[in-house]
Structures are given as structure tokens and as C-alpha cells.
Amino acid sequence: MKDKYGIVHTLRIHIFYMEQTLIVFKPDAIARGLMGEIITRFERVGLKIVAARMVEVSRELADKHYPISRREFIEGMGGKTIENYEKLGIDVMADFGTTDTFEIGSKIREWLVGLITSGPVFAAVLEGPHAVELVRKIVGHTLPLLSAPGTIRGDYSYDSSYLANTGRRPIKNLLHASGNVEEAKYEIPLWFKPEEIYTYERVEEKVMR
Ligand code: IDP
Ligand code: MG
Secondary structure, three states: OEOOOOOEOOOOOOOOOEEEEEEEEOHHHHHOOOHHHHHHHHHHHOOEEEEEEEEOOOHHHHHHHOOOOOHHHHHHHHHHHHHHHHHHOOOHHHHHOOOOHHHHHHHHHHHHHHHHOOOOEEEEEEEEEOHHHHHHHHHOOOOHHHOOEOEHHHHHOOOOHHHHHHOOOOOOOOEEEOOOHHHHHHHHHHHOOHHHOOOOOOHHHHHHO
16 A cells, blocks of 8 residues: 555555654754754654754755745745734734735745844754654744743743744744655755765664664
């Protein structure tokens, strides 16, 4: 039987969902000296670092990483902002001059591009079974205010849409992590060439087999 990723499953052979995912520590994490603490959380769960380096992000790379053409991503950010403002009883129109989700999202995207190009970032590719979902679970909710304790964003930040948007800046939530398998497949080649991604074995692989 083939699943939606084309992986064949039989009764006798158990095949893990071996995946790769991209993480990027944003300049706020670098400035706060949190690289070591954050990477440790991924290593200890058994995720393998197969590529890593510090990068000074160009406008070109930032535009590709946060593509304006990904309407659902842009409108999603705008939509989340409107929801958050309604919950707090703040007037979106007064703050953004529009209630259009794409226009609001585009403004936020500009702040995001500004942040990611403002200083060196640390980018890495993590590999493991269910790597994409596992990393998102460890990273936590987009809004640190809503991130559970124990997640990276929940443990190291208290930022919210309200604080970010009224401050005309992106939410400082320390790191980017690919949102799903398709996003990971698009993002990894933007940051790493195939020969910069390594293969090696971790001892857990023998134990968990
Ligand atoms: P994610 O990082 O959890 O995947 P996305 O919705 O993909 O979240 O948004 C990308 C980034 O945009 C977030 O990590 C955050 O830094 C920023 N962001 C999202 N929504 C807002 C907002 O309403 N105001 C300011 N920045 C935002
Ligand atoms: Mg995302």
C-alpha cells in the first residue's frame, strides 16, 4: 500500500517517515545567545543535524523564503492579526489603515524580511522520522503568548500579535521552522546545496529500529 508521499507500507516492513526540515534561528535568538540551548532540544529528542551554518541573509533569499506569491501565507498572517485584534477589542482599521487580510499580511511580511536581513542567522537542516511535525511540536505556536510551556517559543518569549503589530515589527518568536513537508521541500534548497547536506548515523537509530 502506498501512502500520499509514495512510501510503500507492508505488514512485515515498518518504514519510518524519514523527513528533513529547515530551521532558521532569527536574529533575536542569535542576539540573546540562545543558539546552543535551542539546538540541544532538537538533538536530545533524536533529530539529526545534517546541515548547519550561519548566514547573512540577502534581500533575494528573504524574498524567496517568504514569497509574496504564497497568498495563503500572507492572508493567513493578516487573518490571524484581525482575529487577535477583535479578541482584544482593538480597531484594525485605525492601526493598519485597512481590513484587507492580504494588505495587512503584506505589511507584516515586509517587517519579517527586515528582521531576517538585519543580522546573521543560523540555518540548519534536521532529519528524522516525522521531523517536520516533531520540530513544529518542539518549537510551539507562532505566538509565544499562546505557546505551551516546554516549547521553545513558550519557554523563551512572551511576544504577541498586539505587542508586535503596535510596535510595527514582526513577532519575535526566535526561530523559523518549516510548516509542512511541502514547505520543507521548497525551503531546504534555498538555503543549502545538496552537497552541504550530510549523511551519518546516530546511535538512537540502532536502539529504535
Ligand atoms: P510560523 O513561524 O509559526 O510558521 P507563520 O504564520 O508562517 O508562522 O508566520 C511567519 C512569521 O511571521 C512568524 O514566525 C512571525 O515572526 C511573523 N508573524 C506572523 N504573524 C504575525 C503578526 O500578526 N504580526 C507580526 N508578525 C507576525
Ligand atoms: Mg510558517
